Amino acid sequence: MTAADLAPQELRTLVAVADAGAFSAAADRLGTTQSAVSHAVRGIERKLGAVLFERGRFGARPTPAGERAAAHARRVLRMLQALAADVRAADTGEISGPLRIAAFRSAALHLLPPALERLAARHPGIDVTVTVVRELGAGTAGEVAAGRADLGIATLSGPPPAGLVGGELLREPYFLVHPAGRPDPRALPLVDWAENCGSYTRAWWAAQDWIPAATVSAEDDGAVLSMVGSGLGMAIMPALSLTGAPDTVEITDLGPERPYRCVGYVSTQELAATATVRALIRTLRSLEPPTPERAKAQLRAV
The missing domain is CATH 1.10.10.10 (Winged helix-like DNA-binding domain superfamily/Winged helix DNA-binding domain)
Structure with a gap:
């Protein structure tokens, strides 16, 4: 045997x-x-x-x-589910079945909701579950590799991990964020969190002599925004994290040399070919990427 x-x-x-x-x-x-x-x-x-x-x-x-x-067992069992769903889709034209997503916090809060709203309108038979995963260590890609998620919304800094496939969804710019009305925000202490400043920003970060070492280390980007809004310091944050920022903070453009964070998806080769995962990827790619102008407009609209 x-x-x-x-x-x-x-x-x-x-x-x-x-x-x-x-x-x-x-x-x-x-x-x-x-x-x-x-x-x-x-x-x-x-x-x-x-x-x-x-x-x-x-x-x-x-x-x-x-x-x-x-x-491997989780992935094989999931493919058996996908087999039944894809056969039904080929017969009826209706895409249905479970869809498990792992996403880091700001993607789960600000990127997925509009995507899932569109997905539900087009394919009401898809049953979505979302798990929020810290983008540290194995991160969302680790959830996919372990068979606990069909697709991960990940921050990309190179090719997907071995055994996975993926692609870019959007590139989001970074901004200087500081208490509203402060005349010299760059003189403030830095508030940061562990998931910020990955390999995609490290070189830019090291070249900025005005950025001090982090004085306050917060749990996540939401806590950073709250601390900055309370006047505890300034922060350098990507656009997704600034969606719906409170009027107690001000967003300042970092100029043409600003760093960007690449946000993409990862999946297995087998699951990436299934109807439910392909439908989600198409929907995510139909969204407008965050831009400096949109982030500022969102701030003014609060």
Whole structure:
């Protein structure tokens, strides 16, 4: 018996144990017994020729091989769902089925809502779930690679990670943001957050001798805006983060040499070809990208 002999129910068992972290909790999710789950996992390990879980009083912790196996299992199970949905779409012309999206905070707040509104109007049968993921470490691409998302809205600074495909959706400019009415905003302390200033802005950032080290480190861009609006400092932020900025802050253009952040999507090659993911990508690409003028107009409209 080999991996080719694995049945969908075995894949579901593998994923349930990896997600639940214990055989007993996985059994509850699957509506079976702990002994049945334990027996199934041993059978899966024999077929794959690797130990997938460390057993102990802590439960069942995936080994590196187990993490990889669970990621593949999630993706295979998702493709079985996509198979049924795409066959129905070919027969009826109606695109339907689940669509799992992972997005970083400002994309989830300001980019996805108009896209999902258009998507729902065109394809009401698509059932969307969105998970907000910090764009640090593996980020949204890691959710796709692990099989927990069909598409990730990601900040791109190069080719997608190995095994994934992707493309650019928009390039958003950065601005100087400071308390409204301050005569010399560049003299203020810097407020920043961990997800800001990736490799796409690092060279520009290093060349600016007026930017001090961050005095205040906030949890996210929303907290940064609140602190700047309260007069605690200035910040350098991308356009998406400034959507609906309060009138207590002022947005200043950084000039023609301003840095940009590339926002794109990542998916697997298989899922990128499915009807639901293609529909979302088309919708995202139909949106107007943020510009300095639009960000300022949004600010004046508040």
